[in-house]
Amino acid sequence: MTPSLSSPPPLIHPIWVRLMHWSNALAFLVLLTSGWRIYNASPFLPLHIPADVTLGGWLGGALLWHFAAMWLLVVNGLLYLTVGLAGGRLRERLWPIRLPLLWQDLVDALRGRLNHVDLRHYNQVQRAAYVFAVLDIVVLVMSGLVLWKSVQFPLLRTLLGGYETARRVHFAGMAGGFGFLCVHVLMTLRFPQTLRAMLLGR
Amino acid sequence: MTTRKFRQTPGSVVRGDQAAASVEPAPPTAQTPILSTPDRALLLKDSSRLLQAPARRQWLRGAVTLGGLSLLTGCEIGGGNQAEQFLKAVSRLNDRAQGLLFDPNHLAPTYTEAEVTRPFPFNAFYDVEEVTEVEESDWQLSVSGLIQDRSPWTLAGLRALPQEEQITRHICVEGWSAIGRWGGVRFSQFLQRIGADTTARFVGFRCFDDYYTSIDMATALHPQTLLTLTYDGQVLPKEYGHPVKLRMPTKLGYKNPKYIAELFVSNVNPGGYWEDQGYNWFGGS
């Protein structure tokens, strides 16, 4: 497609992707920062998260934020997966991932040689990172369900090794998601045209 | 050792808690917004820094405002405590969702003697030295509300009822958990004994340490809900709620009242000490 005066430049992210992406980012940030406060109430690692970066003011407030944002994360995530699978976006943009190609792209990315010419096409590193983010959220939701309602989801509880193990899994999921977010935001700042596309669609 | 003497009529709530925050600061009063002062200060600092940012960072400003400011300071921008109102409305929605998810046939996992956490942690808003001490001979359990037989119960009367034991996991709202061994009377049988209207919605509890809480009828009738008289084969020690506590492996610690003085059946939600300050009312696992 060649953009001309009469036709606008091609759409990179349709409106539903943009709405769901930013809803997800909102839900994730609320869950992350309120979750840190909840963790602080009873830490199981020699790690205390500075209260200033947490949300909620006290344990009860953090729990209110956490159990409100979880609905946004889950409903929005299910919608994204449904529309993304049915409409073919997930298959087109996030798939396939081939290990040798991924390795090559990763090496190129680290050397700063990977370009972002066509924003409609994700390179292998982007694909792997986005699939990781989706799976990470699935793990967070599953382990979160076990923590919230451990008696009501016996199968899930058993699969996750019981309540106490589910706590560690949930924490690891948080750490993985936070790690992804840091890299993701850094890359966004490095290539601001991607942010423009995620905000405006083009 | 200072001990607090028990009062026959629990008055206004001074303090007391079943599974309270020992690490967290005291909860805010009803007027205090959910965002703490440091949180507000941080946000103000953030926003003023953003406002001075050069124009080329205009787009960033938009993104940060979207993701952070309007959300975090929703109450200030909207005026009043709208964020808090909203969060509490969602919490009531979560009560209902949990009521729907609650399956009376799902049992909490049980454990072996060897898995019991020793020593089982004491947890309350006050120190273990300040634990309420109740003389067995003085103690009576008052029962009221939508029931047929309002005569109070003595410990001897409760001990004469059929007894059960369970080794289950106690889960605290703070996140930690511990396995304990409790014995006593199945609560559904006790409710039957006093002719409780089990179509009523709530059972409320008032305690000698001025704690109070309430549960839904479905949980009250759950087979693992136990009017607890013993811990680990011994008379329930004072740290764990002597003489009587209600043990529910399907609910978080703060829903499990200790030092029970009175219970009543009602169709009006009696709330609870922590619940009235923001902890989720259903508080179930």
Ligand code: HEM
């Ligand atoms: C608040 C900070 C965030 C910013 C600034 C941001 C920015 C962006 C941008 C610019 C893109 C397009 C990237 C590209 O063209 O390669 C994108 C895509 C994506 N982001 Fe984020 N993001 C944020 C938070 C998150 C979070 C918290 C998650 C999940 C944990 C996430 C998951 C994704 C995924 C899965 C995609 C690909 C979506 C698709 O193409 O369907 N983002 N993000």
